[in-house]
Amino acid sequence: MEQVLSVKQLQKSFKDTQVLHDITFDVHKGEIMAVLGPNGAGKSTTIRNIMGIMYPDGGEVVFHNHHGDTIPRHKIGYLPEERGLYKNVKVMDILLYFAELKDYPLDRAKERALDYLKRFDLEGKENVSVEELSKGMGQKVQFIGSIIHEPELLILDEPFSGLDPVSQDVFKREIKKLADNGTAILLSSHQMNLVEEMCDRLFLMNKGQQVIYGAMKDVKAEYANFKCTIYGDNDVATLEAIQDVTRVEQDGSTSVLYLDRDVTLPGWLSNIPGDLDVQEIFVDRISLHEIFVDVALGRSIAAKEGVLDAE
Ligand SMILES: Nc1ncnc2c1ncn2[C@@H]1O[C@H](COP(=O)(O)OP(=O)(O)OP(=O)(O)O)[C@@H](O)[C@H]1O
Incomplete structure (x- = not known):
């Protein structure tokens, strides 16, 4: 190039x-x-x-x-x-x-x-x-x-x-x-x-x-990890204890679970505790917007500073 x-x-x-x-x-x-x-x-x-x-x-x-x-x-x-x-x-x-x-x-x-x-x-x-x-x-x-x-x-x-x-x-x-x-x-x-x-x-x-x-x-690929949104009344501590959850953001009965980069979705979903209150659930990826906000707030991603294959 x-x-x-x-x-x-x-x-x-x-x-x-x-x-x-x-x-x-x-x-x-x-x-x-x-x-x-x-x-x-x-x-x-x-x-x-x-x-x-x-x-x-x-x-x-x-x-x-x-x-x-x-x-x-x-x-x-x-x-x-x-x-x-x-x-x-x-x-x-x-x-x-x-x-x-x-x-x-x-x-x-x-x-x-x-x-x-x-x-x-x-x-x-x-x-x-x-x-x-x-x-x-x-x-x-x-x-x-x-x-x-x-x-x-x-x-x-x-x-x-x-x-x-x-x-x-x-x-x-x-x-x-x-x-x-x-x-x-x-x-x-x-x-x-x-x-x-x-x-x-x-x-x-x-x-x-x-x-x-x-x-x-x-x-x-590096930063846009999966995130899982759950609608239901759940304890933050319970959600944080789920395997491969790196962070939980909760607003009323909406909880967003940020997942580890290497998580395999089918396995992770099958391991969600059976007693959670799940009215609705969906999984998508972190957007560039969220990566940006993470950096602006000096959260997790900023700690992973790095050069990817810039060429
Ligand atoms: N002429 C100047 N004299 C003194 N400080 C300056 C000057 N120009 C910029 N700065 C400072 O340098 C830093 C970077 O400013 P800059 O305008 O480059 O940021 P930016 O990323 O373009 O921000 P924005 O998104 O708000 O436009 C800021 O802390 C700003 O206060």
Whole structure:
């Protein structure tokens, strides 16, 4: 897999507080790589260091064979977390301005702009002033601005925030299409369901440190253990005593039993004590959302920090 971006042992402090500790990951051509983490984990700081908006105290950013200041920025597209476009400018003019900043041919940019406006349901808006757009429409225009110059690497900081479900789907489709056509995509998002659906690999961080790094399928296999939900009046202690139960969460008469990774379901189910009160029972797997919450709360998974087969 061709490596487009390498982030190597990034360190960053603000005054006396170190907010990035040895952050290391790669982004490959044609993949969607997610950077995840709770608020304040250091995602945006990592991205800003990659973009050269701020400089790391240690470590380095490598784009193909270019290091630090020599990175050709016009080959990178960036949708920052802070949204904002010049208000008094027409949509097409702002898109051409973005293209010009990246030395991209304007006739080609115009063609691409019209094509993307259509795909984002903004056909005919090219001569509308930015201030007349809704927030979501503005976000679409800003997204188009980040890809107008056909970047090799696209960095998207929270691209889905503030979008309605239909617009989210449009963004999802276009981001996937870009990856299928070879763009390397680094995406930070809090929408775990979208990340779970879209991303090939993920880097989960907390308090400026790596917690999990690996392919989505390996992360799921490693961390997405079974959990068993039982509706009925049962004692937490009784449930905790069942073999291979690692944790129990109880809310009224609903109990969720988190199971050991290596549990074999048929055997486990046949060993449930016969005197439990079971009105309803079902078994499913921990979602990426729950893995995330576990990490954010510093619970069991965080203790199993590791790098999976990140290649
Ligand atoms: N310019 C700055 N000066 C001082 N501290 C900063 C600065 N930027 C970020 N921080 C601190 O660095 C830490 C990481 O912040 P960062 O914005 O990178 O987190 P994040 O993971 O992107 O969070 P969120 O999901 O809330 O956007 C936080 O503790 C934040 O307060």
